[in-house]
Amino acid sequence: MAKTKNAIIKVCFLGAFIALAIYLVRFTSVKEYLTAEALGNFLDEAGFWGPFVFMLVYAVGVCLFVPGSLLTGLGAAIFGPYWGFLYVWVGAMLGASAAFFIGRTLGRDFAASLVGDKMKKYDDAIERNGFATVLYLRLVYFPFTPMNFGMGLTKVRFWHYFFGTGLGIIVGTFIFTFFIGTVKEVWVSGNWAQLLSFKVFFSVGLFIFSFFIPKIIKKIRTARA
Structure with a gap:
């Protein structure tokens, strides 16, 4: 008790x-x-x-x-x-x-x-x-x-x-910080041409990919079950 x-x-x-x-x-x-x-x-x-x-x-x-x-x-x-x-x-x-x-x-x-x-x-x-x-x-x-x-x-x-x-x-942490940090660097520099740089495209690509990670993991888990 x-x-x-x-x-x-x-x-x-x-x-x-x-x-x-x-x-x-x-x-x-x-x-x-x-x-x-x-x-x-x-x-x-x-x-x-x-x-x-x-x-x-x-x-x-x-x-x-x-x-x-x-x-x-x-x-x-x-x-x-x-x-x-x-x-x-x-x-x-x-x-x-x-x-x-x-x-x-x-x-x-x-x-x-x-x-x-x-x-x-x-x-x-x-x-x-x-x-x-x-x-x-x-x-x-x-x-x-x-x-x-x-x-x-x-x-x-x-x-x-x-x-x-x-x-x-x-x-997830790396993708999100890389995306936000990269965008902030471009914003601070004022050089908007950098928006077309590989680094920016890569960060955006990673950020979009991050939304598919849960589905990919679940599919792999289901396939192994």
Whole structure:
């Protein structure tokens, strides 16, 4: 009884945390700082520590349900296509790990108490095939932040989750940061002739291709089934 009560208290804290996070981002002045200009000025003041501050901001943003595409776009616009990719990927991994542990600490006990015999099979399967499951869900662009918290509620091992996430988000992260960063470089230079350059065409091609990745992955998975 005490264990069940403790699990309920924890999951209530988790629900309150998520509700507060969404409220802060959607309905307070926090959202005013989530622009390339505002965040860029803040990072300029940080000087040498700017990239580290950005990665920390990204990680916290992930836990606060700030859209990953927004954070990724800001990183690419501020740091460019290459450094932006690196900083975004590290920040995303930090945020994904933190959200996982929040979900695991506050919600796993309650989730386990709700798992019946039928659901237990799926929970056990995720534990056995954690890396492959996480990798697949990342490649098909399953919503990033909900998955971070949600995986913490399952039996998946952290390192399977960590490496599945790290590998699974590389392609999408690179494509998006490369596209946004390249467009930003052309915009800043004012040389619109660069819109016809190979780099721009390549970035646009990759960006369009990214929308077909989930379908390709699903077809491959179906063919092997």
